[in-house]
Amino acid sequence: MVCCRYRPRQPRVTPVWRVLKHLWSAFLQSQEAKVATGDGRMTTHVTTAVAAFLHCGDLHAGFTRLRCPDCHHEYLLAFTCKQCGLCAACHQRRVLTEAPFIADEVCADVPHRHLVLTVPRLLRGIFRGQPSLPGELALAARDAITAWLRDCTGSPAGQPGLVVAVQTFGDFLLWHLHVHVLATAGVFAGDGAFHLAPAGGWTELRELWRHAVLRRLHRAGALAAWQTEHLHS
Secondary structure (H helix, E strand, O other), X not given: OOOOOOOOOOHHHOHHHXXXXXXXXXXXXXXXXXXXXXXXXXXXXXXXXXXXXXXXXXXXXXXXXXXXXXXXXXXXXXXXXXXXXXXXXXXXXXXXXXXXXXXXHHOOXXXXXXXXXXXXXXXXXXXXXXXXXXXXXXXXXXXXXXHHHHHHHOOOOOEOOEEEEEEEXXXXXXXXXXXXXXXXXXXXXXXXXXXXXXXXXXXXXXXXXXXXXXHHHHHOOOOOHHHHHHHHO
């Protein structure tokens, strides 16, 4: 048996690591100053994710010693942050693990659609500093797509299959809140039968999405009644 030589990755040479290592403390101080002027406080999971990323792959933060029983070669495997999003290596590892699980275990053997639901710039600032509000977008997506597919299939009690993910940035890493949805192209009846929705109906989905978002934001106290009425018009 030939033992392959392990080549550890070097997270400290990446531009993202260098930027965060040298500028993160100053950025946190600037955020504290903004909080003093009334802006929203940065959520805890952000600071936790950055701290974990800065120690990802660092032998000083812990490691496992591995030894080949045949050639007796040893090497140290550094602990990783095991998070998605910020760390490219750990994110890719989770993608390769989760994607087959969703495809083979979660999704039924029926046609699916990938839907992207966006939020206009006028509303994006509402979600800053309020970690619970993006969850309202996921629920709004569920409400809108369920109503849309029920109407398309003529099944008022039908249930679609949905995998929903809220994303907070776009191609240029700007604040761009939107929702990715992997949805069945129809609904399941109570007896398990699948009813396929016809193609089209995007205008109807857009209106349902708009009303669902405004309704959720109003219930959460993020929009006043007069603001909701104005946006509906």
